[in-house]
Amino acid sequence: MTTATGLAARGRPTRASRRLALAAVCALALTACDRIRQLEMERNAEAVAMSSPEVRHPIGFAPRTETLDVEVPPGADGLSPNQQVDVYRFLRRFRREANSRLVVMVPTGARDRAAIARSLQGIQAQVAEAGIDYRILRGTRHAAGEDTPSIRLSYRRPVAVPPPCDDWSEDVGRNEARIPYPNWGCATQRNLALMVDNARDLERPQAEDPRSAERRSVTWSAYVGGDAKSDKDAGSDAATKKTPAPAASK
Known part of the structure; x- marks a missing residue:
């Protein structure tokens, strides 16, 4: 006969109580295993972060304004050839590295408004042709230090800011924990930030340029005409076209 507490009449645990106790022990063990696994994952994540130069020494970004001043001398009939080249190059740089809208600042209060209007029209034509x-x-x-008015083109672009590499607080010769020293990987990140030409390449991948239409036409014509050759055929042709050795003199 058993009591309400799950004990036999003589005070011994019943089979049901033993199963409950065993289930509780197993559940506790599983919980402990899950906690240990979670701690190991956290330690691994911390170890990866401490061993990654991108995480330890991230490259920063700061905005910079690029400008182009197009002077408008009195009586100017639009843009000069040199000014057209300058505007074209500036717009190419804008498409490659800008992360803002192009701004065209037109001077007001100048005497020769007609010349300014003609120069602005030339700039607008190039901008429209570029699809910007x-x-x-x-x-x-006005241009700095001059009385000649100018039309200013400007945009903002990101500039890579290198991380500081001045933490030599730990002894790099003795490291029982095998944890990278504070400056580990910093020089690589700093050199990369100083050398990169377009900081947008570090922020996100750039769009691919279209393939050459001329080269595609040549390749397609060779394929249709049956002249397309594999690398193996090209190598064999190069071998057969070698200059033969001169004949031995008699």
Whole structure:
């Protein structure tokens, strides 16, 4: 006869109580195993972070404004050839590295408004041909130290900021924990930030340029005409086209 507490009449645990106790012990063991596994995963994540230069010494980014001043001398009939080249190059740089809208600042209060209008029309034509969205701001805009008014083109782009590499607080000769020293990987990150030409390459992948239409036409013509050759055939042809050795003199 058993009591309500799960004990036999003589005070011994019943079979059901033993099963419950065993299940509780197993559940506790599984919980402990899960906790140990979670701690190991956290330690591994910390170890990976401490061994990654990108995490320990991240490269920062700061905005920078790029400008181009197009001077408008009195009586100017649009843009000069040199100014057209300057605007073209500036727009190419804008498409490659800008992360903002193109701004065109037009001077006001100048005497020769017709010359400014003609120069602005030339700039707008090049911007429209490049397919770039822009906005026009009107205000006083003169070249530095000169009385000649100028039309300013500007945009903002990111600049890579190198991390500081000045933490030599630990002894690099003795490390029982095998943890990288504080400056580990910093020089690589710093050199990369100083050398990169376009900081947008570090932020996200750039779009691919279209393939050459001329080269595609040549390749397709060779394929259709049956002249397409594999690398193996090209190598054999190169071997057969070698200059033969001169005949031995009699």
